[in-house]
Amino acid sequence: MAGRRTSALAGTLVALVVGTSALLAPPASAHDRGGHRLDPDRFAQQVTTRGVWRHLQELQRIADRHDGNRAALTDGYEASARYVERTLQRAGYRTHRDPFTFGLEVVDAASLTLEPGGTYEVDQMQYAPNSPDGGVRARAAVPVDPTGCTPEAWGDVATVGAIAVVSRGSCPFAQKAVTAQAAGAVGLVVYNNVEEMLFGTLGEEGLVQIPVAGMGMADGLAVVAAVTEGDVMLTLDTRFHEEERTSFNVLAETRTGRDDNVVMLGAHLDGVEEGPGINDNGSGSAVLLEVAVQLAKQKKHHNTVRFAWWGAEELGLIGSTAYVDELATKPGELDRIATYLNFDMVGSPNYVVGVYDADESTYPAPVDVPEGSAQTEAVLTGYFDGIGQPWVDTEFSGRSDYQAFIVNGVPASGLFTGADDIKTDAEAALFGGTAGIRHDPNYHTADDDLSNVSRAAIGIMAPAVAYATASLAQDTSAINGVKGPGKPGHHGPGKPGKRHGHHPAGEHRTLERAS
Known part of the structure; x- marks a missing residue:
């Protein structure tokens, strides 16, 4: 599936x-x-x-x-x-x-590097733009409300020029991304609220111009813990090409x-x-x-x-x-x-x-x-x-x-x-x-x-x-309305050719959870 x-x-x-x-x-x-x-x-x-x-x-x-x-x-x-x-x-x-x-999207880079610290696996969200070659390097910012859904969630946290790190939950990923970009963030990482990698979507093209990625809960919490101990630098590198x-x-x-x-x-x-x-x-x-x-x-x-x-x-x-x-x-x-x-x-x-x-x-x-x-x-x-x-x-x-x-x-x-x-x-x-x-x-x-x-x-x-x-x-x-053998008539009110609820091909094809 x-x-x-x-x-x-x-x-x-x-x-x-x-x-x-x-x-x-x-x-x-x-x-x-x-x-x-x-x-x-x-x-x-x-x-x-x-x-x-x-x-x-x-x-x-x-x-x-x-x-x-x-x-x-x-x-x-x-x-x-x-x-x-x-x-x-x-x-x-x-x-x-x-x-x-x-x-097909072929992944060229999918990492978040914590300085000091290590490198974590992330997944570029669907419809998020590529980062520049080598990634975006900036200090980390974590909101007061971990979900980062609204401007109020950020309180007095300095977000301009930062990579925002927020939790999954409460609102769609797209809303988190738009909020972070409006606050001046240059990248967004959303960590999961269950023990697995987060694979997400922004739902449509062009919503934001900053790279957006998902990551696992344990890795996300490790980054948040490092931020609470002092200023840290992050490099978010998420890129793909088409084949x-x-x-x-x-x-x-x-x-x-x-x-x-x-x-x-x-x-x-x-x-x-x-x-x-x-x-x-x-x-x-x-x-x-x-x-x-x-x-x-x-x-x-x-x-x-x-x-x-x-x-x-x-x-x-x-x-x-x-x-x-x-x-x-x-x-x-x-x-x-x-x-x-x-x-x-x-x-x-x-x-x-x-x-x-x-x-x-x-x-x-x-x-x-x-x-x-x-x-x-x-x-x-x-x-x-x-x-x-x-x-x-x-x-x-x-x-x-x-x-x-x-x-x-x-x-x-x-x-x-x-x-x-x-x-x-x-x-x-x-x-x-x-x-x-x-x-x-x-x-x-x-x-x-x-x-x-x-x-x-x-x-x-x-x-x-x-x-x-x-x-x-x-x-x-x-x-x-098409009847089986031995039954009178072959077609009823719903005979072939009388479809209902037809939609253009390609509509409603997003599979990923969007929040």
């Missing part, structure tokens, strides 16, 4: 140039539209933890053979894609690589199903450079792969099912955004997609059973939710209710590959077992595990390996994905 902006190799998406090749999976024409009914409950039993685990083991082996990771633009990602392709081809699919080209890179998604779709009503499912295949990425997102990729393998054994179903393994998600949802942006330029192509289901992290060790809150019954969404999304969510929650499995809403926040679909009016939902959020007492009562720690304590680390995946979570989520796939492969009438 995307949740940070930079890595050792590269950072945020800067500009996106969609690949010129066809974006669709195998040509969607003349599919068999036979009316044999695929039974969702029976199909759910065919997608087993054992089957998913075989794929996870192979993804772990791939990471082990390729510098310990499967990140975008690496040999580990290429090997992961080849494994998915070979497995699909053996099952009878034709696979398609969907290339995309994008601009054009190319990666790809892997697509496949069933040979059976009506071509004008496509059910699409996706999971990102890449991980972060820090580790193997077996929960994030080998888990979603492996479940999706096993569902595809088992679905290929079904001779007939009513709707086409299209599968996508997205590339460069961890660099900013790049592959899925490129795909949807390209389809948006082709009249009618997005309207063929009845709904999209996303599976990103479905094996977290301290898991919850989370369903994207498309009906906004718990969390307001940051975009207008397309009509049909609540009905897509209901397929998943209905399955869980039917088997007596507790579940909770999880934010429809745009932190994964459904983002481009919903901003372009395609209904969506999906499943999630948790990332860096802290498990509550109520969640522990429902699902077991440990309250007070993260759903995935090894999120985006070298320890996100096979031992980091919960068999119990996979055993709950894999059948749910299978059930939803089979159910929607037969009938999407609740979502878009």
Whole structure:
């Protein structure tokens, strides 16, 4: 799951140039539209933890053979894609690589040097300008109110010509930066309020002309402690340059199903450079792969099912955004997609059973939710209710590959077992595990390996994905009015072509926490 902006190799998406090749999976024409009914409950039993685990083991082996990771633009990602392709081809699919080209920030400098003292790692905030070569050198200034959100927070502290050091909290990073610059600061460092590096965003270009960076809580407090003991000098050096890179998604779709009503499912295949990425997102990729393998054994179903393994998600949802942006330029192509289901992290060790809150019954969404999304969510929650499995809403926040679909009016939902959020007492009562720690304590680390995946979570989520796939492969009438076999009529009020809540591609694409 995307949740940070930079890595050792590269950072945020800067500009996106969609690949010129066809974006669709195998040509969607003349599919068999036979009316044999695929039974969702029976199909759910065919997608087993054992089957998913075989794929996870192979993804772990791939990471082990390729510098310990499967990140975008690496040999580990290429090997992961080849494994998915070979497995699909053996099952009878034709696979398609969907290339995309994008601009990438490559980090040249990311440090804060304390004199006297040492050098600390920082992360340049998204939309913050580069420092000059060699950095900005100035004395440190710490506000009376550590968060530094308002002019009053600085009191009588001398800020002109200083590098401001403030705590995360109370207001957006952009407000802290604008306040510091207005007070005369020549740089700003925001330290985290939890034990990890702070990866942040100013939200838009041009807000300030001073370098702005995030840093970890312990390092930030060490700098603050040094300032309280006397005047210290800081050098803030944060610089990047842009490079054009190319990666790809892997697509496949069933040979059976009506071509004008496509059910699409996706999971990102890449991980972060820090580790193997077996929960994030080998888990979603492996479940999706096993569902595809088992679905290929079904001779007939009513709707086409299209599968996508997205590339460069961890660099900013790049592959899925490129795909949807390209389809948006082709009249009618997005309207063929009845709904999209996303599976990103479905094996977290301290898991919850989370369903994207498309009906906004718990969390307001940051975009207008397309009509049909609540009905897509209901397929998943209905399955869980039917088997007596507790579940909770999880934010429809745009932190994964459904983002481009919903901003372009395609209904969506999906499943999630948790990332860096802290498990509550109520969640522990429902699902077991440990309250007070993260759903995935090894999120985006070298320890996100096979031992980091919960068999119990996979055993709950894999059948749910299978059930939803089979159910929607037969009938999407609740979502878009397209009825399944043996039902009168084919189109209802929500027939393809009548999207609601459409937004221009690229809107609402900020992923990072802004405060």
